[in-house]
Amino acid sequence: MSGVKRDWSGKLKRDGPKPAHPAPARNAFTPMFERLRDELDEHHDRRERIVKLSRDITALSKKIIFSLQRVRKIEPQLPKNIQDEVDARLAEIAKLLAALAPEIQGLNRYRYSRSLMCLEELVEALTFAHYLKTQTLIRYEDLCATVEDLTRQGIAAVATSSEDQVMTDAADGPKQADATKPDPPATVSLTQDDYLYGIFDLTGEMMRFATTTLALTGVLAGSESSTSGDEPRTILQDMHDLGSFFEMLPVGGGSRFQWEKKLEVTRQSVQKVERLGYDWIIRGSEKPKGWVPDLSALDQGPPEEDE
Template identity: 70%
Template sequence: MSGFKRDWNGNAKRQDGPKAVPRQVVRNAYTPMFESIRDELDEHHDRRERIVKASRDITALSKKIIFSLQRVRRIESQLPSNIQFEVDSRLAEIAKLLATLAPDIQGINRYRYARSLMCLEEFVEALTFAHYLRTQTLISHADLSPVVEDLTRKGAGAAGSASEDAVMADASDDTAGTATATAEGKPIPPATAPATTELPTISLTHDDYLYGVFDLTGEMMRFATTSTALTGAMAGGGDDKDAEPRTIVHDMHELGTFFEMLPVSSGNKFQWEKKLEVTRQSVQKVERLGYDRIIRGSERPKGWVPDLSAGGDQGGGQSDELE
């Protein structure tokens, strides 16, 4: 008869489920242990999944901020209002995501899931870029950390409708007024302290910061290229008539030197070298821009900009050359 199995002794095997031999008891001896381990592992996997999801969204939003910022044409203390609006609304979304993320990456879990938190690098890139466009300086890790922490707190309180304005105001306040942040050091700004001190925040590691700044050089290169082509002037220098205004070429050189002088972080030599190489290339591209400006800039009529609205009229030839 089919479906009737015999063991090696020729005795019919039981059909009703697994073998019911004394071993069953032994197996049960380990089952509770594995069950409790399963619960622990499930908790870990669920947490990681939540982090990965939020992280992906934060990365996408940060990239959108960077795209908006790439539409800026000159370095000045206020971003154009339409761009500021785009940035602020993205920041508000990111703040909410950061707030959902925060409880999962407290204490020991901060580094446990560090590899799933690449979004923070991207976010640092966006924030440092925005800061550069406003101030023409590099924001420090010490000044940037409170910004991220505040955003996280604001995101947690974002249930209210007014919160979005609060995020905007706060983010720009903090980035602009770096001096106050350093002076205060750790303490949380008094205004938010009573209600929000116990909310978990996100700590920015030095690696998040450094790798974010590495990527910043790429964005600065892109910005230098487009802004030079479209405004006919090297970005930087500001409105004040310094003896010799500092341009983005100089800033890129500073950043390049900055990374060359830093000791290679021994934790991740490979990634460091790769990023450094990309930075070198960006620096050289901007260098070339500076050179082109000096050599050909004199041939360009003062105040001339390519007329993009009207299409190819008399300016067309020159514009090609400059781009």
């Protein structure tokens, strides 16, 4: 005789299929909570897509910066091999921006701002490329137009790929044309915080560029000629100006901690280039070829971070 099966409370277990659970009770509030559930699911799905696109844009922007760090002097045209690399990665970024744009329209642009750190990295890459060509800082309005143009290029590239796919599937039968006028494509917009934090990070790349070019060429990077008759302007003067402007600015509308942290890193970058230039002028004749200064004495604050 087989034993009797009981559950954890000592009651006899029921043989056969389990009884169906009763349908949940519905009331006047049920539709409201169902809508909230759907909105939360949509929010988490959208945020996941934005984070993935942001990571890809950040990675490509960093690769652009790595390519630009191989430039050895400031001149209107980048070396062809470096320009080709930059253009190829910008084309990939354009497609990612085209996918990102519909997700961050309206209030969503600010709702997901913490997930859009990729735009600061993109600002850093674009401003660094502009500086290496012109030795000037690109204006906020011009940079916004550049990012919007990149988005439109990405939309056009995606549309072209879709048309090619439609042409290959034309044998399936003609599709009815849509008579409605299409809405203008959504674009990615930059905020002032994106611009300022990207410029903060630019000072770190300028410091690395100054260190590398001085070690390899023996002169501080800068313009080769001056129209006013004065000495050519160097990257040290540019960093002095940037540092002074940031010191005069009030704290931005974002996190005060993040602002002060980036400002401190900017101060360190300016000090490193100052020491780099002064050591070279004062003791330059004693330095062997390829000499790189030891800047560790200035690293007394928080470590510099790429964000």
